[in-house]
Amino acid sequence: MKLLTANFLSCAVKACKSSPLSFPLHFRDAELASKSVPYNPLLLSNLLPRLDWPALVTSSKELGFTLPDTKPELPRLSASSSSATTADGDMNMDGTVGEENEKTLRMLHKTVGNFLLPSHLV
Amino acid sequence: MSRPEDNLPPDLFYNDTESRKYTTSSRIQNIQASMTNRALELLGLETPSLILDIGCGSGLSGEILSEGDPPHTWIGMDISPSMLAVALDREVDGDLLLGDMGQGLPFRAGSFDAAISISAIQWLCNEDEKGVDPKTRLSRFFDSLYACLKRDGKAVCQFYPRDDKQRDMICSAAIKAGFGAGLLEDDPETKNKKLYLVLTVGGEGNKDITGVVRNMDGVDVYDNRKKLLAKAKGEAKQGTKAWIMKKKEMDRRKGKIVKSDSKYTGRKRSIKF
Ligand SMILES: C[S@@+](CC[C@H](N)C(=O)[O-])C[C@H]1O[C@@H](n2cnc3c(N)ncnc32)[C@H](O)[C@@H]1O
Numbered sequence: 001m002k003l004l005t006a007n008f009l010s011c012a013v014k015a016c017k018s019s020p021l022s023f024p025l026h027f028r029d030a031e032l033a034s035k036s037v038p039y040n041p042l043l044l045s046n047l048l049p050r051l052d053w054p055a056l057v058t059s060s061k062e063l064g065f066t067l068p069d070t071k072p073e074l075p076r077l078s079a080s081s082s083s084a085t086t087a088d089g090d091m092n093m094d095g096t097v098g099e100e101n102e103k104t105l106r107m108l109h110k111t112v113g114n115f116l117l118p119s120h121l122v
Numbered sequence: 123m124s125r126p127e128d129n130l131p132p133d134l135f136y137n138d139t140e141s142r143k144y145t146t147s148s149r150i151q152n153i154q155a156s157m158t159n160r161a162l163e164l165l166g167l168e169t170p171s172l173i174l175d176i177g178c179g180s181g182l183s184g185e186i187l188s189e190g191d192p193p194h195t196w197i198g199m200d201i202s203p204s205m206l207a208v209a210l211d212r213e214v215d216g217d218l219l220l221g222d223m224g225q226g227l228p229f230r231a232g233s234f235d236a237a238i239s240i241s242a243i244q245w246l247c248n249e250d251e252k253g254v255d256p257k258t259r260l261s262r263f264f265d266s267l268y269a270c271l272k273r274d275g276k277a278v279c280q281f282y283p284r285d286d287k288q289r290d291m292i293c294s295a296a297i298k299a300g301f302g303a304g305l306l307e308d309d310p311e312t313k314n315k316k317l318y319l320v321l322t323v324g325g326e327g328n329k330d331i332t333g334v335v336r337n338m339d340g341v342d343v344y345d346n347r348k349k350l351l352a353k354a355k356g357e358a359k360q361g362t363k364a365w366i367m368k369k370k371e372m373d374r375r376k377g378k379i380v381k382s383d384s385k386y387t388g389r390k391r392s393i394k395f
Contacts, residue, residue, distance in 0.1 A: 005197050005217040008172075012221075012228035012266075023230055043170035043195060050172075050232065050272070112206055115199070115221035115228045119252040122225045122262075 001113045003063070004047075007056050009113075013121045024055035027062040125284060132245050136179070136202035145180040145208050154240055157316060158186035161238045161278040164306065164320055164334055170194055171235035174270070176223050176279075177242025179205040181214035187238070188215040197234075199223065224250055224259030229270035237267060237277040243319075244281045247288045260292060264299035267321075274328055277301075277321040289317065296321055302331040306341070363388035 011022035053071035060067045126135045136144070144150055161183075167173075170192045175184045178198025187194045196216040200206050206218050221228060223239075224246050246263060247256045267277060283289035289305075296303050301321040308316040320335075322328040335341045366388040370380045 001219075002217045004195075005219075008197070008229050008233040008270075010228060010230040012226055040170055042192065043172075046169050046235070047172060052230075112210065112218045112220055115219050116201070117222075117225050119254070122254075 001111055003056070003059055004051075005113075006059055007051055009115075012115060013117060015121070024052070024058055027059060030063055032063050032065075125282075127245055127248060128284070131248070131251055133202045133204075136205045138204045138207070141180060141202065141204040141208045144205075145182065145212070151182055154182040155186050157240050157280045158183040158238065160308065160316070161240065161280060161318065162186065162190055163338070164278045164318060165236045165238070165276050166334070167194065167236060168192075172197070172233070174199070174227070174229070174234045174237040175216060176227070176237060176239040176267075177201075177245070178209065178216065178218070179242075180208035181212055181216060183238065183240040184209075184214055184216040185212075199227070222250070223263045224254070226262040226266040227270055229266075231269050232272040233270045234275060235272060236275055237271060239277070239279040239281070241280060241282060243279050243292060244283055244288065247284065247291065256291065257295070260295035261298065264296045264301065268299045268301060268323060271323045273323060275323045276328070276334070279319040279321070281317060281319065283317065293319065300324070302328060304331040304334065306335065361388075 006025060006027070009023075009025055011017065011019075011025065013022075016022040048071070051071070053067075057067050057069060129135070165173075171194050173187055173194050173196045175187065175196050175198040178184050178196075178200050179202070181198065184196050184198050187196045197219065198209070198214075198216045199219045199221045200209075201220070201222045203220060206220060209216075209218055219228075223243070243263070246259050249255055250259060271277060281292065283292060293303055293305065296319060301323065303322075304320045306318040306320055308314075308318070320331065322331055322334070332343050332345065335343065367383065370383065373380045
């Protein structure tokens with residue numbers, strides 16, 4: 001799973017949807033692999049307003065690297081291309097993601113997150 | 123033509139063998155590519171966007187998104203592990219999730235610029251393995267799709283309904299979720315007929331669904347909305363019993379005290395002096 005994707009995922013378990021803990025999902029025992037992607041300023045300027053930056057910072061800490069605490073402005077982002085590519089995030093992770101109250105842990109298998117729910121949680 | 127949808131659940135039908143066969147068929151590759159291009163044309167995205175591909179399978183539709191002009195970023199979701207495994211083997215650019223659209227989409231509100239689904243949502247017209255009915259699954263799907271698109275967002279779903287009944291069931295579930303909806307039919311009345319459900323989320327640019335095809339060649343617009351509206355009105359003409367009952371129901375819901383219904387409600391009264 002890419003870091004970017006995680007920033008848009010929320011827990012789909014019915015009982016959790018309204019809980020503030022349903023976002024962000026947390027990484028555990030995740031193994032990080034990074035792959036560079038072409039820098040795409042247009043995509044970033046489109047996405048940046050929609051990113052939940054505090055959640056992105058949390059995710060990055062769980063994965064063992066740091067991002068600035070405040071959302072960078074785009075001009076600066078383009079200057080510091082390292083945080084830019086991080087946000088564009090071709091991070092592939094194995095491990096688990098789950099939410100805070102740990103009702104469900106989602107296995108990440110070869111980077112694919114499992115979001116199938118047992119029927120009583122739908 | 124036999125329909126796999128009528129015989130097996132999707133994750134069993136798209137097993138390892140079928141998934142590989144599906145993905146390597148150049149006939150299928152071409153059809154999926156051309157339908158995805160059509161969907162992209164209907165979306166009319168001018169900037170690189172974040173797109174959700176629902177029922178992404180092995181990525182035949184998704185890779186068209188990556189190769190688009192401009193290239194888009196996509197997240198794909200599918201219920202078949204075998205299809206996703208083929209997608210991984212092919213090293214598609216999109217990020218992949220295993221999930222069932224009939225359970226609702228697991229994204230936070232306003233995440234995507236757009237969504238596509240190519241040849242997948244007709245699968246929702248069947249009960250799932252737990253016996254959950256199609257109506258429930260369709261509304262979970264469309265409600266969650268509506269929520270995870272940003273304002274002004276659009277979705278295009280190409281699908282293969284078994285018959286008009288399935289087509290209408292799918293469309294009305296989408297409308298119920300709040301979408302502006304239109305159906306585009308390519309090559310009508312031929313065996314290559316292709317149906318696209320075009321959905322818009324309210325917002326400035328999306329006021330009128332017919333705007334989606336305004337600049338497209340060779341598209342005739344049949345606007346059904348006035349007829350539907352008139353029909354809805356006609357159903358409860360002012361002064362009729364149905365109309366009174368509806369009014370009373372609305373007031374009741376608002377918490378007003380309303381006279382109970384009886385066989386006299388809305389009856390014709392003879393003129394008395
Ligand atoms: C004909 S394939 C199309 C795949 C891809 N969109 C393409 O154009 O090649 C239909 C896909 O829908 C998926 N599907 C069916 N029901 C689904 C569900 N409930 N949730 C998610 N995916 C589903 C199937 O697993 C299959 O991969």
